[in-house]
Amino acid sequence: MQKNLHLMNLQLDNVISDITGATGQLILRAMIAGERNPQVLAQYRDPRCKNSKEVIAKSLEGTYKTTYIFQLRQALELYDFYTQQLKACDEEIEKVYRQLPWQVDAHRDTTPQLKGRDDRRHKHHPDFDLQLYLYRLTGVDLTVVDGLGAVVLQGVLAETGVDMSKWPTEKHFSSWLCASPNNKISGDKVLSRRTRKTKNRAYHYLRLGARSLHHSDSALGAYFRRLRARIGAPKATTAAAHKLARIMYRMIKEQKEYVDLGADYYEHKYKEREIAKLVRKAAKFGLKVVPSEQA
Numbered sequence: 001m002q003k004n005l006h007l008m009n010l011q012l013d014n015v016i017s018d019i020t021g022a023t024g025q026l027i028l029r030a031m032i033a034g035e036r037n038p039q040v041l042a043q044y045r046d047p048r049c050k051n052s053k054e055v056i057a058k059s060l061e062g063t064y065k066t067t068y069i070f071q072l073r074q075a076l077e078l079y080d081f082y083t084q085q086l087k088a089c090d091e092e093i094e095k096v097y098r099q100l101p102w103q104v105d106a107h108r109d110t111t112p113q114l115k116g117r118d119d120r121r122h123k124h125h126p127d128f129d130l131q132l133y134l135y136r137l138t139g140v141d142l143t144v145v146d147g148l149g150a151v152v153l154q155g156v157l158a159e160t161g162v163d164m165s166k167w168p169t170e171k172h173f174s175s176w177l178c179a180s181p182n183n184k185i186s187g188d189k190v191l192s193r194r195t196r197k198t199k200n201r202a203y204h205y206l207r208l209g210a211r212s213l214h215h216s217d218s219a220l221g222a223y224f225r226r227l228r229a230r231i232g233a234p235k236a237t238t239a240a241a242h243k244l245a246r247i248m249y250r251m252i253k254e255q256k257e258y259v260d261l262g263a264d265y266y267e268h269k270y271k272e273r274e275i276a277k278l279v280r281k282a283a284k285f286g287l288k289v290v291p292s293e294q295a
Contacts, residue, residue, distance in 0.1 A: 005072070007071075008063050008065065010059065011059045014059055016049065021046070027060070029076070030044060031069065032073050038061050041060050090127055093128075094128045097133040097136075104136055125151060139252070140256070140257060140258075144258050145247055146212075146218040147213045147220060147240070147244050148209055148244060152205050164253040170245075173246070174245045177200055178197070178198035178200055178203055179206065179245050181195060182195055195238055206241040207238070210237045210238075214228075222263035223243070223266060275289070
């Protein structure tokens with residue numbers, strides 16, 4: 001669809017972040033219906049759109065050739081077809097979830113007040129309550145962990161299952177994921193700590209979740225940001241994915257809830273660790289660390 005718009009010299013994607021969103025779809029369907037006036041097309045702007053109607057109207061001044069309109073109609077019909085197919089897949093997935101055994105007591109309240117974020121308003125999220133099905137499947141609400149959204153968890157659990165007894169410890173689990181360091185040692189010297197290359201889809205889903213920690217106001221978010229500033233984004237993503245894997249393993253196996261202590265708590269503990277290091281280094285040289293009056 002976007003390619004056809006460019007052929008018509010319509011730069012709609014410059015003023016709308018997603019042409020498959022509410023504003024874009026209304027404008028495209030109005031074009032297919034025969035509307036050509038940019039001012040009229042701009043009236044379909046959704047109130048949540050950042051750009052004004054005047055700005056959108058300027059981006060809709062182009063060449064409305066019959067050939068391009070036909071191609072646009074074909075692309076839009078194909079988009080609608082795939083959307084229906086995705087809905088059919090979601091319905092089939094929900095049927096499978098209903099048949100899976102529950103880890104929680106079936107006689108208890110089947111609709112608990114889950115604390116994790118509900119992403120059903122997200123365009124790529126399934127229409128059904130995936131968060132609730134994952135809770136019934138695992139026995140704990142894993143979505144309370146920042147970075148472990150419902151879609152990410154579904155991708156991980158589809159590969160690992162919910163039976164964590166297959167891995168004796170969290171170290172075995174993270175090693176199976178290829179998320180732990182692969183230390184290469186020769187002569188008591190560590191030559192490399194690079195993780196092994198893998199096509200494990202569960203690990204790649206965890207990396208997707210780790211990348212979302214950048215703006216998270218949590219202990220995990222503070223951990224990721226500090227690592228990224230020190231060692232770079234790729235290595236920080238690997239380390240955060242490793243941490244998410246260990247948290248997920250413990251929650252499912254021990255059936256314990258996750259408690260986020262917050263970014264401030266992490267920064268406070270980091271400060272304490274750094275001060276302790278300075279004290280130890282100073283003691284080796286016969287010195288003493290004294291806090292300043294301003295501190």
